[in-house]
Amino acid sequence: MLITSPQNQSIKNIVKLAKSKERKEQQLFVIEGARELSLALQSNYTIESAYVCREMFEKTKYPDVLSSIEDKNIFDISSEIFGKIAYRENSDGIIAVAKPKLHTLENLRLSKNPFVIILEAVEKPGNLGAILRTADAAAADAVIVCDLQTDLYNPNVVRSSVGGIFTVQTAVCTSEEALAWLQANKIASYAAELQAAEFYQDIDFRTPSAIVMGTEAEGLTGFWLKNATKRIKIPMRGKIDSLNVSVSTAVLTFEATRQRGL
Incomplete structure (x- = not known):
């Protein structure tokens, strides 16, 4: 199912995670970009969910990154919704929510x-x-x-x-x-x-x-x-x-x- 509404709870939560308070309370953070997500996966970060704008993701240099994430945790979103949750310009159409590590x-x-x-x-x-x-x-x-x-x-x-x-x-x-x-x-x-x-x-x-x-x-x-x-x-x-x-x-x-x- 394609997510097209900014009122979707998962989309609203990604927006919330822009705030440090929310990241600390939820113990979650946002990764934008297939390269960054690929590096996170290689370093054994736990990915809770991934949101993909297919028309943008088609141009990525890291198309295999989704193969490491369970299908049930991958959600398709419209370009309009992606624009609302993206942090940067010229993104390649993927944003993930991940768990932080303990840095001691x-x-x-x-x-x-x-x-x-x-x-x-x-x-x-x-x-x-x-x-x-x-x-x-x-x-x-x-x-x-x-x-x-x-x-x-x-x-x-x-x-x-x-x-x-x-x-x-x-x-x-x-x-x-x-x-x-x-x-x-x-x-x-x-x-x-x-x-x-x-x-x-x-x-x-x-x-x-x-x-x-x-x-x-x-x-x-x-x-x-x-x-x-x-x-x-x-x-x-x-x-x-x-x-x-x-x-x-x-x-x-x-x-x-x-x-x-x-």
């Missing part, structure tokens, strides 16, 4: 020589998503988000990560818990700070390492500046004194990747 430090599995990205009090979903995308591209072991100020499953995080939220190991904790975890795993921490004495190119990232990034407005708090192994900076040659946090994270991450010969 205890669940992280590290390589023998880990590289970790730590974010303190990240506020903007787009920045968090972009950093997850970078982490995936560089094969970072994990992203640890301390004192989270946004929702990990915010639609803008899912969208801007291009599915990286599903492929990168992620943990949410306090800064104190993250520091204790780093120390227990013998991972050196490098805090990014504008006034640091050492340039990032002079740091040896070939051993177990973590970069620690703060907010764009305030930078890192005194906790990390005091407790990190070293403070490092990116040289700024122009009149503007800082980069977007996702760009800074990418610069430091790929320097570590370069040094490691990856």
Whole structure:
């Protein structure tokens, strides 16, 4: 049966899930796009339901994604209804409702020589998503988000990560818990700070390492500046004194990747 009414309860609930409060209460979130859904399925996320606009889905590069979802959980919807529940333009006609995972430090599995990205009090979903995308591209072991100020499953995080939220190991904790975890795993921490004495190119990232990034407005708090192994900076040659946090994270991450010969 084709869903054509915006008053359909499932459609109304997808709209509700745009709000963090609803996502937390229902323990559900929305995935838009066949590529993102494919990555979620590969990472063993539980898909509750999928809503497909067939005329749009015909153009997808991931036509097999529906084969991993039970037929009883797949619902056809009109293009008008899809337009009401979609978060982005140029979508490929599929939206799914999924269950989130538990993101704890205890669940992280590290390589023998880990590289970790730590974010303190990240506020903007787009920045968090972009950093997850970078982490995936560089094969970072994990992203640890301390004192989270946004929702990990915010639609803008899912969208801007291009599915990286599903492929990168992620943990949410306090800064104190993250520091204790780093120390227990013998991972050196490098805090990014504008006034640091050492340039990032002079740091040896070939051993177990973590970069620690703060907010764009305030930078890192005194906790990390005091407790990190070293403070490092990116040289700024122009009149503007800082980069977007996702760009800074990418610069430091790929320097570590370069040094490691990856």
